[in-house]
Amino acid sequence: MNHTTLEKKASTKNGIGRMVFSLLVLLLDIWFLISLFTSLNRYAVWIDGATRLFALILVLAIYGRNQTSSMKTPWIILILVFPILGVGLYLIVGLNSSTWKMKRRYQKINQTLQPLLKAPGQDRAFQKLKEEDPQLAAVSNYLIRRSSYPLYENTEIRYFSQAEKALEALKAALRQAEHFIFMEYFAIEDSTAWQGIQEILEDRVRAGVEVRVFYDDMGSIGFVSTGFRDKLRRAGIQCRVFNPFFPGLNLFLNNRDHRKLTVIDGKVGFTGGYNLADEYFNITHPYGTWKDTGVCITGAAVRSLTLTFLENWNAVRDSRREKYPMEKDLRAWLPAPAPLPDAWGFVQPYADSPMDGEHVGEDVYISLAEKAVDYCWFVTPYLILTDEMIHALGLAARRGVDVRIITPGIPDKKLVYKVTRSYYHSLTRSGVRIYEWTPGFCHCKMCVMDDRAAACGTINLDYRSLYHHFENGCLYMKCGAVLDTKKDFEVLMSESREVTEQYTTGRSAGLRLWQLFLRLFAPLM
Numbered sequence: 001m002n003h004t005t006l007e008k009k010a011s012t013k014n015g016i017g018r019m020v021f022s023l024l025v026l027l028l029d030i031w032f033l034i035s036l037f038t039s040l041n042r043y044a045v046w047i048d049g050a051t052r053l054f055a056l057i058l059v060l061a062i063y064g065r066n067q068t069s070s071m072k073t074p075w076i077i078l079i080l081v082f083p084i085l086g087v088g089l090y091l092i093v094g095l096n097s098s099t100w101k102m103k104r105r106y107q108k109i110n111q112t113l114q115p116l117l118k119a120p121g122q123d124r125a126f127q128k129l130k131e132e133d134p135q136l137a138a139v140s141n142y143l144i145r146r147s148s149y150p151l152y153e154n155t156e157i158r159y160f161s162q163a164e165k166a167l168e169a170l171k172a173a174l175r176q177a178e179h180f181i182f183m184e185y186f187a188i189e190d191s192t193a194w195q196g197i198q199e200i201l202e203d204r205v206r207a208g209v210e211v212r213v214f215y216d217d218m219g220s221i222g223f224v225s226t227g228f229r230d231k232l233r234r235a236g237i238q239c240r241v242f243n244p245f246f247p248g249l250n251l252f253l254n255n256r257d258h259r260k261l262t263v264i265d266g267k268v269g270f271t272g273g274y275n276l277a278d279e280y281f282n283i284t285h286p287y288g289t290w291k292d293t294g295v296c297i298t299g300a301a302v303r304s305l306t307l308t309f310l311e312n313w314n315a316v317r318d319s320r321r322e323k324y325p326m327e328k329d330l331r332a333w334l335p336a337p338a339p340l341p342d343a344w345g346f347v348q349p350y351a352d353s354p355m356d357g358e359h360v361g362e363d364v365y366i367s368l369a370e371k372a373v374d375y376c377w378f379v380t381p382y383l384i385l386t387d388e389m390i391h392a393l394g395l396a397a398r399r400g401v402d403v404r405i406i407t408p409g410i411p412d413k414k415l416v417y418k419v420t421r422s423y424y425h426s427l428t429r430s431g432v433r434i435y436e437w438t439p440g441f442c443h444c445k446m447c448v449m450d451d452r453a454a455a456c457g458t459i460n461l462d463y464r465s466l467y468h469h470f471e472n473g474c475l476y477m478k479c480g481a482v483l484d485t486k487k488d489f490e491v492l493m494s495e496s497r498e499v500t501e502q503y504t505t506g507r508s509a510g511l512r513l514w515q516l517f518l519r520l521f522a523p524l525m
Contacts, residue, residue, distance in 0.1 A: 055083040058090065066357065070386035071467060102315075106355040109314050109326075113307045114148045116330055119300060125153035129346050129477065135371040136453055136477050140348055142367060143475070147360050149350040154337070155299035156344045157476050159456070159484040161491070163274040163292035164281050167193065173268050173296070174200045177209050180333065182263040182309040184214040186256065186458070189223035189277035197276065198235070205236035212238045214313055216257040217245045223277055240316050255354050257312055258469035260458050261305050266335045269297050269305035271349070271457055271474055273445045280443070288410045288440025293488065295456050295474055295481065297347055299340045304349040306333055308472050311351070345479025352459065352471040361459035361473060362466040366392040368449050375402035376449040377489050381442060383407055383420040384462040390423070394430030403431065405461075406492050409438040416462075419518050424503035434503060435496035442492070445473075446485060453477040454485040 059076050079086030126144070129151060130137035140151045160166035174181060174197065181204060188194055201211050213232055220228075232239040242257040262270040272294020274280040282290050297305070310333065314326050327333075352360040369376045369392050376396060383405065385393075397403040405427065411417030424434050445465075448454040457473025459465045476482060 051083050051087070055079050055087055058087060062090075068386045068388055070388070071463065103355050105315055106311070106353065109311055110148075110356075112326075112330065113311060116334060117148055117150055117304060117307060119150070119152075119303055121154060121300070122150040122152065125151045125346060128153065132478065133452060136346075139364065139367045139371060139453070139475070140346070140477075142363060143348055143350050143360070146358050146363075147350055147352075149304050149348060151346055151348045152299070152301035152304075153346055154340050154344070155297050155301040155347040156340055157298075157301075157347050157474075157479060157481045158296045159454075159481040159488070160272065160294045160296070161484070161488040163272070163290070163294065166270065166272060166274065166292075166294040166296070167281050169296055170262060170270050171197065171200060173264050173270070174204065174262075177204050177264045179265045179335075180210040180212070180263075181265075182212050182214075182306065182313075182333075183261075183276075184257070184309050184312065185260050185276050186216045186219035186258045187223055187275035187277050188213075188215045188220050188228075189275075190225070190228055191223075191278050192283050193278050193281050194276050198232075198237075201237055202235050210238070211236070212240075212309075212313065214240050214242065214257075214309070216242045218243070218256050219258070219275070221245060240313060242312060242316055254468055256464075256469050258458050258465060259308065259312070259351065259472045261309060261472060263302060263306045263309055266302055266306050266333055267298065267337050269302040269349070270294060271297075271305065271472060273443050273456075273458060285440075287408075287412050290440060291437065291442040291444060291492070293444045293446060293456060295476070297349065297474065299337045299344070299347075301347040301349055301474075302337065303334055304351075305472075308349070308351040311353075312470060345482075346477040347479070348475040348477075350473055350475065352469075352473075354468055354470065359466055361471050362386070362389060364455060364473065364475060365389065365447055365459075365461070368447055368453060368455065369393055369396045369401070369403065372396055372401045372403075372449040374450050375404070376447065377402075377404045377406075377486075378447050378461065379406040379442060379444045379489065379492060380461040381408055381412070381445070382416055382460045382462040382464075383423050384416070385423055386463075386466070389461070390426055393427060393432055397431030402433075404433045404435060404493070406435045406437055406442060406444075406489070406496060408440070408442045409436040409496070410440045412441050415518070421503075422518060424499065428500050428504040433498060433500045435493055435498050437492055437496045439495055444492075446489075448482065448485045448489055451482060451486060454482045456485065 059079055062072050062075050062079075065072060075086070075090055079090060126137065126140060129140060143149050144151065158169075160169065181201065201213075205211050229239045229241060243255065260271060260273070260275060272292065274292040274294060278284045279286055279290055280292050310327065310330065350360060350364070352358075365378070366389055393403050407420055408417070411420075428434060445459050446454065446456045453475065455473050455475050457471065459471045459473050465471055
């Protein structure tokens with residue numbers, strides 16, 4: 001057995017062991033909260049009354065939150081039916097980690113970063129889009145006004161229909177790096193795909209390039225060991241870990257960094273649905289064929305990806321003993337891009353954060369459905385929708401728009417897949433068509449509409465992506481990449497089975513009841 005295999009087994013064992021330990025401690029937290037009340041039998045009447053009163057106050061507080069009813073209702077039912085369990089779960093994971101300390105931290109960072117998003121030609125690009133397509137300009141203006149991410153015109157964008165192609169293009173671009181490389185991913189697996197990338201990163205470090213790697217602790221917990229960061233640092237690669245998974249009443253635990261992006265010299269950027277783990281590139285096959293996609297942008301719009309990376313990089317401690325770091329000269333990472341022809345169309349990278357209360361990912365998807373005239377197609381690995389989005393998609397279908405959603409044929413999480421299918425009926429009865437991709441697990445997160453616009457990134461159609469996680473996406477309009485995206489959708493649907501009729505005709509009473517019960521836990525999935 002070679003050294004690499006031994007290292008991989010040790011890393012996975014370490015990560016899984018830490019995850020199991022953390023989950024056990026989490027269960028102990030819940031047990032402690034329950035036993036705190038149940039063990040005091042002689043005060044049972046008082047405790048029961050106090051618990052119910054606290055549960056009622058908590059329910060009223062949840063009801064009054066500025067949040068979609070789809071998120072509030074399951075918690076309200078759970079707390080009223082199971083007061084102790086419901087309150088315990090809500091205190092541990094339901095608060096959405098909206099701590100005032102972290103909110104203030106992100107506010108401070110964004111006050112510094114957002115002014116740097118301004119670049120020459122942005123107003124001209126928006127005015128040009130407004131003249132060509134006022135409806136798309138309205139979607140773009142939402143991103144400008146509510147998330148401060150501008151529209152760019154002088155940017156080339158390429159669409160990759162396979163993560164394997166994106167990986168090869170990424171490696172080729174990394175080899176050309178001259179100044180810096182920024183990489184931010186939800187999951188990194190210390191195995192074949194990553195080790196090929198790491199070899200290039202180490203070569204670039206030796207050439208004087210500054211390399212930074214940033215990953216989410218929860219996303220990578222089963223893929224890397226706790227010594228992975230130190231190993232990278234010994235190779236000269238700067239590395240930070242987002243929100244380390246320490247169990248307990250951690251109010252920031254529920255928010256993960258689900259972003260996936262690479263920035264090279266501030267001139268070339270990559271994003272999409274794939275993480276840097278073997279299964280995403282079909283090196284391993286845990287769920288049949290893996291389907292993932294991405295985009296590469298070259299030019300002015302890379303500025304937005306650069307600042308998206310710097311947001312979370314500056315939001316975490318470099319170590320437990322150090323204070324939160326902050327860049328001294330942020331403009332050093334924002335070089336002027338090389339001139340490109342104006343024939344590429346319009347590109348608008350954007351990010352979503354649970355710290356600002358603005359649900360950018362969901363609003364972009366809803367806006368595209370609302371502006372569609374002919375068709376609006378989506379693909380997502382998980383389908384757990386709010387009432388607002390169900391209404392928007394159904395209304396578009398009732399207007400005569402061809403609305404379609406593609407989900408996986410082979411799930412990676414069976415329980416979540418059952419919840420996904422529970423939404424089919426409410427969608428199909430409004431005219432939305434549902435497809436399941438039969439070759440395996442389809443992990444893409446995309447939308448395309450009317451041959452005019454498309455979105456590709458990290459944002460699933462589920463509560464976690466839309467409300468809990470840090471995400472990023474790229475909206476591109478009036479360019480060839482939109483048609484490339486549409487062609488890939490057509491290939492996906494040709495390889496899928498349509499289940500629209502099957503779920504339009506109705507479900508048994510037992511199945512409906514079971515699906516409604518599962519939806520109580522949808523905010524946790």
